[in-house]
Amino acid sequence: MGSVAGFSPSVWPLYPDPGKVIAVIVFVVLIYFRHSISVVLSITTLPITWRLTSSDFFISQERDGFDITFGNYSDHQQSSEPDYPDLIPPILHQISLGHREPREKWMEARNACLSYHPNWETHLWTDDDGAKLVKEKFPHLKDMWYRYKYPIQRIDALRYMVLQEYGGVVLDMDLECRRSLGPLRRFGFVAPAAHPVGFSNGFIMASKGHPFIGELLRNLPIFNWNWLGLPYATVMFSTGCHYASVIHALQSNRTDLRILGGTPDSPNLHRLNGHVITPLFQHLGASSWHSFDAHFIVSMGKYAVPLAMFGISSGCVLVFIWAGLLQYRHARARRASVSAKSFVRLE
Numbered sequence: 001m002g003s004v005a006g007f008s009p010s011v012w013p014l015y016p017d018p019g020k021v022i023a024v025i026v027f028v029v030l031i032y033f034r035h036s037i038s039v040v041l042s043i044t045t046l047p048i049t050w051r052l053t054s055s056d057f058f059i060s061q062e063r064d065g066f067d068i069t070f071g072n073y074s075d076h077q078q079s080s081e082p083d084y085p086d087l088i089p090p091i092l093h094q095i096s097l098g099h100r101e102p103r104e105k106w107m108e109a110r111n112a113c114l115s116y117h118p119n120w121e122t123h124l125w126t127d128d129d130g131a132k133l134v135k136e137k138f139p140h141l142k143d144m145w146y147r148y149k150y151p152i153q154r155i156d157a158l159r160y161m162v163l164q165e166y167g168g169v170v171l172d173m174d175l176e177c178r179r180s181l182g183p184l185r186r187f188g189f190v191a192p193a194a195h196p197v198g199f200s201n202g203f204i205m206a207s208k209g210h211p212f213i214g215e216l217l218r219n220l221p222i223f224n225w226n227w228l229g230l231p232y233a234t235v236m237f238s239t240g241c242h243y244a245s246v247i248h249a250l251q252s253n254r255t256d257l258r259i260l261g262g263t264p265d266s267p268n269l270h271r272l273n274g275h276v277i278t279p280l281f282q283h284l285g286a287s288s289w290h291s292f293d294a295h296f297i298v299s300m301g302k303y304a305v306p307l308a309m310f311g312i313s314s315g316c317v318l319v320f321i322w323a324g325l326l327q328y329r330h331a332r333a334r335r336a337s338v339s340a341k342s343f344v345r346l347e
């Protein structure tokens, strides 16, 4: 044994300690990819992180004295005053990009919304004034905005820009109003809960320059990934509902980022998915951009955490196998070297 120890230094330069090599490699990889790792982790862990502190931000009778069935409010209530100051300005924004005339049934839906908000400022954002807003107010996002592969990404980003710049309500073109949104104007930010987690960005209310909207804009470039060319994943994780919900979950104090959920009897009361009628809207369902990978991603969403755990653990197993192989080669080389030198000595 003593002779082995005596010979080993000559072996080190060829085969450095595998443990140290692996530690250094893992460290360098983690440092180098730390931003990517945090993006992937924040996206895959949403099913857990969304629910943390959720009792603080769901609008409720107990916390806010707010009736989320809206039965207590008149259809035409335009304001939350005099009980509460209005934080959200009376502006209705809709976005119709793509140089096409909005569909006729959407214009009917829009007219219903206008009639329930008679004295509100209204704005229908089209390609020209959308591009103008991006160029003048968000020049640092302009190149990314033009380069987005899917038009819905441009629409999503524009929602956040419009809310940042003006505040008010952003509504999808396929939402037909059934009453005024006035009672909700007392909150600084409101969006409807989605299923199973997060919120939908088809209807957002926010005060002008709300810090959370600022965070949505600040993170756009960080999350601007092309997910293996999968349209649904790319849209959802870069600009869409999943993206916005992840940024919500990343905020340290979510108390003021209010979500319109359901009641124990009707947990999906305000969910805008498919052709549904909620207390606020009739959803005509224009989600035609939902693509072949949508079903896959939605079902993956349910299994995101197990999948992430599986990915991490299989990565660990591979590293262990690799370390074992390295160790084996190291030991064999050492043995070969020792026996060769002993042989020479014996002679």
Ligand SMILES: *[C@@H]1O[C@H](CO)[C@@H](O)[C@H](O)[C@H]1NC(C)=O
Residues within 6 Å of the ligand: 253, 254, 255, 256
């Ligand atoms: C979170 O924000 C709310 C409202 O701004 C505030 O009342 C509350 O104290 C904050 N919570 C923490 C833990 O800072």
